[in-house]
Every structure is written in C-alpha cells, then in structure tokens.
Amino acid sequence: MKDERKPTVSDTFFMYGSLRRGMYNHYILEDKSKFIANAKLTGYKLISFGTFPAIIPSENGIVVGELFKITDDETIKTIDFMEVGHGYKRTFKIIKDVFGHEHEVIFYEKKYPERYQDIEVVESGDWVKFKGEV
Secondary structure, eight states, X not given: OBXXXXXXXXXXXEEOSTTSTTSTTGGGTTTSEEEEEEEEEEEEEEEEOSSSEEEEEEEXXXXXXXXXXXXXXHHXXXXXXXXXXXXXXXXXXXXXBTTSOEEEEEEEEESSGXXXXXXXXXXXXXXXXXXXXX
C-alpha cells in the first residue's frame, strides 16, 4: 500500500540490499537497530545496477530480505534520504516473516519501474547471495 507518511522508530523496515547484515552499508544500522527476522517480499523483483540493487513490481517476483526495527530517528532520516534522495519511493505493505508472523513493513522501491525493464534481474531475489556469486 502506498503511504506518504515519513517513517518512524515504530516502523519495521524490510531491507533487501546493501543495508542487510554482512553488506557494505549495514554499518549504518549497527547499534541502532534490532534484527527481527528474515522475510520474503512477493510481487516484486530484484534488479542489479552493479554496485547496488533496486526492486520494482513484478507479478511473480520474490525478494529476500531482513526485517529491522531502527531505534534512532537520525538513522531513519539518513536511510530515508539515502533512498528517497536517489530515486526510490517509500512503500508500506503487510508481509510475513519466515516464522509466519505478519508485519507491516516499509521498504523502498524504484520510482518509474517502466524505465528499468532491461536492467539485469537477480533471479534468486537475494542480493547477499548474488554479490557472493559475482
């Protein structure tokens, strides 16, 4: 569901790319977030711009990610600026974690998905796995 509100510490974030554990931007979340669970987002596909990913709607797509609660307002502002400031939009959706628990999450998807139909698709839907294979 599309929502124009700004994220807060009460939100759960679905991270699918460079902010995941073990990835190069995860340092932004260290000591300022709590890992909740692994999860999969359906209805989207993961695409690669080489050094960073994006997601765009796709009827049969699945994206692998991690759920976090961010405990610091400044960190949320940093992430929101990093994403929204670079062509992504906030989206809120209810998804299930790997244990079957539902969460309303915020994630960032690429604006204007029609522009990215020829970009490399990460078939596994898993950025960490994909970067390990490259």
